[in-house]
Amino acid sequence: MSNDALTHPTDALAIGHALTEAATTAGYAPSIHNTQPWRWRLAGHTLDLFTDRGRVLAVTDPGARLATLSCGVALHHARMSLAAQGWRVTTTRMPEPADPDHLGRLRIDGRTAAVDQLAALHLRAIPLRHTDRRPVTGEPVEPQKLQAITAAVIAEDTWLHTLTSDQVLELASAADHAQRTEADESAWQDELAYWTGGTRSAGTGIPDAAIPGRATQTTVPGRDFGHHGDLPISAGHDKTAAFVMLYGRSDEPRDWLRAGEALSAGWLTATERGVSVLPHSAPIEVVGTRQAMRVILASAGYPYLVLRLSTIDPAAAGPPRAPRLAADQIIEQS
Numbered sequence: 035m036s037n038d039a040l041t042h043p044t045d046a047l048a049i050g051h052a053l054t055e056a057a058t059t060a061g062y063a064p065s066i067h068n069t070q071p072w073r074w075r076l077a078g079h080t081l082d083l084f085t086d087r088g089r090v091l092a093v094t095d096p097g098a099r100l101a102t103l104s105c106g107v108a109l110h111h112a113r114m115s116l117a118a119q120g121w122r123v124t125t126t127r128m129p130e131p132a133d134p135d136h137l138g139r140l141r142i143d144g145r146t147a148a149v150d151q152l153a154a155l156h157l158r159a160i161p162l163r164h165t166d167r168r169p170v171t172g173e174p175v176e177p178q179k180l181q182a183i184t185a186a187v188i189a190e191d192t193w194l195h196t197l198t199s200d201q202v203l204e205l206a207s208a209a210d211h212a213q214r215t216e217a218d219e220s221a222w223q224d225e226l227a228y229w230t231g232g233t234r235s236a237g238t239g240i241p242d243a244a245i246p247g248r249a250t251q252t253t254v255p256g257r258d259f260g261h262h263g264d265l266p267i268s269a270g271h272d273k274t275a276a277f278v279m280l281y282g283r284s285d286e287p288r289d290w291l292r293a294g295e296a297l298s299a300g301w302l303t304a305t306e307r308g309v310s311v312l313p314h315s316a317p318i319e320v321v322g323t324r325q326a327m328r329v330i331l332a333s334a335g336y337p338y339l340v341l342r343l344s345t346i347d348p349a350a351a352g353p354p355r356a357p358r359l360a361a362d363q364i365i366e367q368s
């Protein structure tokens with residue numbers, strides 16, 4: 035079907051349905067503190083993605099780098115939804131240079147000859163993917179799984195560096211320093227307290243059920259939420275985990291958006307292979323430790339996010355789903 039042919043009322047209905055479905059699927063995306071800092075506008079053949087400034091963390095993320103990265107994950111989820119449904123789509127990133135909050139546009143151009151099988155696989159993994167803050171209990175991640183995750187990231191124009199054991203110690207020290215810096219600032223703590231804990235019925239934030247019930251034994255400290263949650267944890271450690279860093283050639287909003295798309299591709303690939311993912315963003319949030327992450331990369335690029343990749347006993351009950359905003363709170367129809 036050509037673009038011109040997409041004028042029949044039945045097509046318009048099918049396209050509207052597909053775009054609504056794509057934006058709804060994108061709602062499953064992970065985001066910093068589960069802020070879900072995205073807003074979608076649907077009109078005709080197009081679906082536009084915007085940063086929702088009301089859900090950007092003013093203290094933790096003043097430049098909106100982690101919000102933009104989170105929106106990039108949502109953009110990739112939406113792309114996978116459309117590709118898996120057999121739609122041919124043009125993706126434009128930063129379509130309006132005068133509006134930095136306008137992050138992307140997906141335009142349906144027609145049908146594809148065949149369904150994209152990788153997208154179909156990713157679409158099935160989207161509702162299964164989740165953040166797991168439990169200690170690591172399993173074997174090290176197999177090299178071929180790490181290679182598949184790296185290849186998925188590279189396919190989205192971002193790079194993935196696997197830290198050596200010495201670099202993991204440097205990361206541990208940076209993460210510790212970042213946590214202490216954040217703990218010393220009341221504005222930082224207030225923002226963290228606003229978005230985490232409790233039962234979170236409003237559809238955003240991290241519930242206590244997803245926060246470890248006591249301190250975990252780790253080399254690299256996980257996020258200090260300022261209180262313990264209700265997530266039961268074992269006595270495991272993070273010794274068998276792999277720590278990887280998403281990075282790229284420059285440090286602009288477009289790079290953060292692409293890094294988010296790469297995070298989605300890598301995390302869905304990990305989910306499909308039974309590899310658990312835990313983002314560590316504190317060392318990126320604090321300027322000094324972000325610089326230390328850059329030194330680890332030997333100035334080969336700019337760091338966007340650190341991830342812990344591991345195997346966690348799938349038989350042990352995992353964390354419950356973090357809440358999400360309803361579709362009508364994130365999608366505008368015009």
Ligand SMILES: Cc1cc2nc3c(=O)[nH]c(=O)nc-3n(C[C@H](O)[C@H](O)[C@H](O)COP(=O)(O)O)c2cc1C
Nearest residue numbers: 064065066067068100164165257313314315316356
């Ligand atoms: C950019 C980004 C940074 C994140 N940083 C952290 C972090 O430092 N520590 C942590 O425990 N979780 C972190 N997360 C995970 C989010 O808290 C999680 O995605 C969110 O609560 C939704 O839960 P879900 O991933 O289980 O759907 C991060 C996620 C993203 C996308």
